[in-house]
Amino acid sequence: xxxxxxxxxxxxxxxxxxxxxxxxxxxxxxxxxxxxxxxxxxxxxxxxxxxxxxxxxxxxxxxxxxxxxxxxxxxxxxxxxxxxxxxxxxxxxxxxxxxxxxxxxxxxxx
Amino acid sequence: xxxxxxxxxxxxxxxxxxxxxxxxxxxxxxxxxxxxxxxxxxxxxxxxxxxxxxxxxxxxxxxxxxxxxxxxxxxxxxxxxxxxxxxxxxxxxxxxxxxxxxxxxxxxxxxxxx
Numbered sequence: 001x002x003x004x005x006x007x008x009x010x011x012x013x014x015x016x017x018x019x020x021x022x023x024x025x026x027x028x029x030x031x032x033x034x035x036x037x038x039x040x041x042x043x044x045x046x047x048x049x050x051x052x053x054x055x056x057x058x059x060x061x062x063x064x065x066x067x068x069x070x071x072x073x074x075x076x077x078x079x080x081x082x083x084x085x086x087x088x089x090x091x092x093x094x095x096x097x098x099x100x101x102x103x104x105x106x107x108x109x110x
Numbered sequence: 111x112x113x114x115x116x117x118x119x120x121x122x123x124x125x126x127x128x129x130x131x132x133x134x135x136x137x138x139x140x141x142x143x144x145x146x147x148x149x150x151x152x153x154x155x156x157x158x159x160x161x162x163x164x165x166x167x168x169x170x171x172x173x174x175x176x177x178x179x180x181x182x183x184x185x186x187x188x189x190x191x192x193x194x195x196x197x198x199x200x201x202x203x204x205x206x207x208x209x210x211x212x213x214x215x216x217x218x219x220x221x222x223x224x
Contacts, residue, residue, distance in 0.1 A: 032210050043202055043218040044153070046111075049211075088152060094210045096141055102152040 001026050004091050006101035014109050019076040021104050023089030026070070032092040033065055033072045037085045038103065044088055048074060079108045112136060114216035116203050122222045128191045131219045133203030138183035143213070144176070145202040153202065159186045193223045 006023050013019045021035075032051055036044035048063040050056045050072065056063045062075040072091075076083055086103040113136035123129050133142060142159040156176055157167040165178040179187045190197050203216040 034212065041220075043200075043215040046212050046214060090213070092210045096143070096158055096206075096209060097155065098153075098213055100153045 002101075003027065003099035004089055004101040006087075006089050006104050008102055009105040010107055011104055012107045012109055013079050015079060015081060017079050017108075019079045019083065019106055019108070021074040021076075021087050021089075021106065022071060023073065023101055024071045025089075025091045025099070027091070027093060028067075028070065029093050030067075030070075030091045031094045033063070034090040034092075034098075035061075035063060035072075035074045036088040036090060037083075038088055039085045076106075079106075081108045081110050084108050111212075112139070112205050112207070112214045114203055114205060114214060116216035116219050118219055119217060120220040120222075122224060123193050124224055125194055127193055128189055129193065129221060130187050130189045131201055131203070133186045133188070133216055135184045135205055139205040139207070140183070141205065141209075142180065142186045143204045143206075144178065144186075144188045145204060145215075147200040147202060147218075149199070156188070156201075159188075190221065193221070195223045197221065198223045 035048040038044045050063040050065045060077045064073045084107050086105050088103045089101040091099045115134045117132045144156040145153045155168050156171045157165045159165045159178050159180040161180045177189045200218045202218045206213045
């Protein structure tokens with residue numbers, strides 16, 4: 001079983017819609033959760049971090065964490081073509097090792 | 111966040127040669143990490159570079175193939191030795207400010223081995 005699993009997609013949404021990205025993790029002791037955006041040919045860019053159950057909002061982005069169900073999600077409201085990228089979910093147990101999912105490819109259609 | 115500069119940004123190398131990638135951070139950090147991202151894949155941790163001690167390598171990675179230096183708290187190098195086409199990848203330097211907190215990445219070094 002992989003540490004972090006994501007649906008590879010591709011996920012396509014029309015411009016202005018809500019994009020929903022999901023991630024599950026296997027280790028219950030995981031403490032920190034992150035979403036990264038990676039444009040083609042670029043390095044990952046941190047867009048959200050979440051450490052406790054519930055929702056965390058930052059602009060058009062909302063991260064949701066449910067530790068009991070071991071999933072974390074990212075909602076992107078009012079999706080824009082510039083949001084088209086691969087989104088990586090990462091999990092940390094409190095040490096230096098981060099576990100990354102394989103990413104979900106998102107395409108926002110104008 | 112952190113400003114992380116990597117050099118070279120890309121290179122094309124011949125089989126059997128070695129290449130050293132440099133990583134410079136804009137402020138002192140305890141840990142620096144080297145990741146590899148092969149085409150179409152996610153990120154795999156190669157090693158953790160500690161200042162003043164040997165790097166800690168992950169399973170599947172060895173010092174002879176990926177020697178790392180960490181001469182001070184703002185700089186590290188990763189060498190990819192005796193390269194083969196399978197080493198074609200993006201190599202990423204990363205740091206975090208506190209254990210378990212956000213990880214920030216450099217721009218990456220894209221290596222192509224012919």
